Amino acid sequence: MDGGSSSDREKMTGFLRRLSFQPVSLRVHDIVIKGNSRTRESLIEAEVINAFRSASTMQEVIQAASIANAKLRRLDIFDSVSITLDAGPPELPNTTNVVIEVVEARNPLTGDVGIFTKPEARSWSLEGSLKWKNALGYGDIWDATGAYGWDQTTELGIGVRMPRLKTFSIPLTARISLLSQDWLKFSSYTERMLGLYVGLISTKYHDLAYHLTWRTLTDPSRMSSPSIRRQLGHSLLSSLKYTFKIDRRDSHLRPMRGYAFVSTSQLGGFGDSRFLRFVRQEFDLRGAVPLGFYNTALNLGVSAGIILPWGKGFMSTGTPVSERFYMGGQSSPVCSLGGPTSFSSPGRDVLGGDLAATAFADLSFDLPLKLFREAGIHGHAFLCAGNLAKLSENEIDSFSPRRFLQSFRSTAGVGIIIPTKLFRVEINYCRVLKQSEHDHGKTGVQFSFSSPL
Structure with missing residues (x-):
């Protein structure tokens, strides 16, 4: 057991060393999508296919998975997205299946x-x-x-x-x-x-x-x-x-x-x-x-x-x-x-x-x-x-x-900005330095409530 564990560790160490210093040949065989009860599978495939299409090494596949994950999250319709790499068919060495598992938003409204x-x-x-x-x-x-x-x-x-x-x-x-x-x-x-x-x-x-x-x-x-x-x-x-x-x-x-x-x-x-x-x-x-x-x-x-x-x-x-x-x-x-x-x-x-x-x-x-x-x-x-x-x-x-x-026209002022989750509050003291003849700007304290985004 100890010898087997030691051998496995050596193989893993060698693989990681190889992964760090030289490309490891790997191509995507299939993309498997799970968890999409409401979302069309064609949409998810279309969003990620270009990222994986040109990947030919392990490093490129990992990078493509990161890009695909970010693209799916930007759709703003999933609570979570996870992408894992599984072994491809035994008869096709150096291939992998990309497994994409999504969790759709519980409350779409x-x-x-x-x-x-x-x-x-x-x-x-x-x-x-x-x-x-x-x-x-x-x-x-x-x-x-x-x-x-x-x-x-x-x-x-x-x-x-x-x-x-x-x-x-x-x-x-x-x-x-x-x-x-x-x-x-x-x-x-x-x-x-x-x-x-x-x-x-x-x-x-x-x-x-x-x-x-x-x-x-x-x-x-x-x-x-x-x-x-x-x-x-x-x-x-x-x-x-x-x-x-x-x-x-x-x-x-x-x-x-x-x-x-x-x-x-x-x-x-x-x-x-x-x-x-x-x-x-x-x-x-x-x-x-x-x-x-x-x-x-x-x-x-x-x-x-x-x-x-x-x-x-x-x-x-x-x-x-x-x-x-x-x-x-x-x-x-x-x-x-x-x-x-x-x-x-x-x-x-x-x-x-x-x-x-x-x-x-x-x-x-x-x-x-x-x-x-x-x-x-x-x-x-x-x-x-x-x-x-x-x-x-x-x-x-x-x-x-x-x-x-x-x-x-010119204005100067000082103030305090209070960010909250609901809104952004500004309390400013503004002084009008110069204005035109028909302008009606006033010096004083101003309160502002705006969107936090």
């Missing part, structure tokens, strides 16, 4: 609800979502979302995401949404949108999507400016949007090192000449550098965007008011681009800009108490600046780059 704030618009919203996973057995995830804002904003949506369509490995995403926004607090119009979104290409770095939106602008106050009155009524937006993204940061919530870059290009006006026609381009670049004390990191970022109409006499026409850029106000950590906000002047139409530029610096650091550090509670100080300019309707003739830079 999940949901969440939360209350979030938008300090830049001084508004609250109640948001909820419901997901039904793997309803058809193709890895499909159906979701229904709803949001109600105390600022008279309502949004409803339903969508589906599938990891592949038959033999095509490109994910398919489709969504229908209904959005109603009341901008009367900051401007003179209300907006209603019924939209269809179809994801055409979605990879790690690239996204291509088609948007079809029926939009209605109304003026209940009957006090809108000429620029708004020209756009009242119905319009149809048919556009393609391409996004290139890369994120090399160690965390998107509190990055300590790395960089991220996003470029978004949108071309509106496919189809009839009466559709909204514009070209929109945005860039966003961010970087984080550790400073080496108190877990401190400096985050820097710049964003820029431009939108222009296209077609005959394009510079004399206006851009869609709801597609223009707006300053996000005092909210940390950056003067973001979005809809009309509290930084804008009530009683005046907020028209936004065709050209936008923002920049920010954010210094994050640990707080002295160990209790705070263990809970992830940390402090930060930030400075942000940005500006807008109109270029369409022949306004480009009077545009001055020097005046654009000199009239930048």
Whole structure:
């Protein structure tokens, strides 16, 4: 017995030594799938087959098993995935059977609800979502979302995401949404949108999507400016949007090192000449550098965007008011681009800009108490600046780059960030350093509740 055990140990030691220093010939004979009572076997095979197809050594098969495990987990329909290697048929030496055992989600129906704030618009919203996973057995995830804002904003949506369509490995995403926004607090119009979104290409770095939106602008106050009155009524937006993204940061919530870059290009006006026609381009670049004390990191970022109409006499026409850029106000950590906000002047139409530029610096650091550090509670100080300019309707003739830079708005502040499982809490003291004549930004304490993701 002892001699046999010693011999087995020597064989195993020799095999491991060989595995470490030279390739061991091995090919996959068969893929065996277990535990998939609801999920189609063809889906699992299609997700993993390419990883194992070219593997010809033990090392490559092990690496392929790791890749296949990660791909199946990313489907988000299994509670667990395990992959083991079994001996192949005796008549076929140097072969293995790959055994994939999955545990499907016990409860395919999940949901969440939360209350979030938008300090830049001084508004609250109640948001909820419901997901039904793997309803058809193709890895499909159906979701229904709803949001109600105390600022008279309502949004409803339903969508589906599938990891592949038959033999095509490109994910398919489709969504229908209904959005109603009341901008009367900051401007003179209300907006209603019924939209269809179809994801055409979605990879790690690239996204291509088609948007079809029926939009209605109304003026209940009957006090809108000429620029708004020209756009009242119905319009149809048919556009393609391409996004290139890369994120090399160690965390998107509190990055300590790395960089991220996003470029978004949108071309509106496919189809009839009466559709909204514009070209929109945005860039966003961010970087984080550790400073080496108190877990401190400096985050820097710049964003820029431009939108222009296209077609005959394009510079004399206006851009869609709801597609223009707006300053996000005092909210940390950056003067973001979005809809009309509290930084804008009530009683005046907020028209936004065709050209936008923002920049920010954010210094994050640990707080002295160990209790705070263990809970992830940390402090930060930030400075942000940005500006807008109109270029369409022949306004480009009077545009001055020097005046654009000199009239930048700016805000500084300090605060505490409290991450929780339900939401992310920010308590910031913000001070407006510079604002335009008709801006109504205020210095003071702000509370923010946002999604933890």
